[in-house]
Amino acid sequence: MAKYSEDFKLQLVKEYEEGPLGFRRLAHIHGLPSTSPIKRWVRAYRELGMEGLRRKQRQKDDWMGYRQENADLQR
Numbered sequence: 001m002a003k004y005s006e007d008f009k010l011q012l013v014k015e016y017e018e019g020p021l022g023f024r025r026l027a028h029i030h031g032l033p034s035t036s037p038i039k040r041w042v043r044a045y046r047e048l049g050m051e052g053l054r055r056k057q058r059q060k061d062d063w064m065g066y067r068q069e070n071a072d073l074q075r
Contacts, residue, residue, distance in 0.1 A: 009041045009053045016042055 012026055016038060023035035032038065044052030 004037070006050070006053050006055070010045070010050070012038050013041050013045045013053070 008030075012030060015021060016023065016026055021029070023038050026038055027033075027035045041053060046052075
């Protein structure tokens with residue numbers, strides 16, 4: 001489960017890109033424990049646009065498929 005919504009991530013990216021605040025100040029204002037998530041979101045947004053901020057659900061699907069395959073093999 002993702003900790004932050006796409007809207008929240010986009011809001012912080014826009015605040016960083018359009019305003020005078022740096023990573024540290026934005027993290028403090030929004031209650032983030034570090035600047036790392038904001039840096040990651042800005043980089044992802046610059047490289048991939050909104051797609052870079054979307055939640056990745058493929059990992060869970062892959063894991064469920066793996067579990068099903070192993071369950072079938074054990075029968």
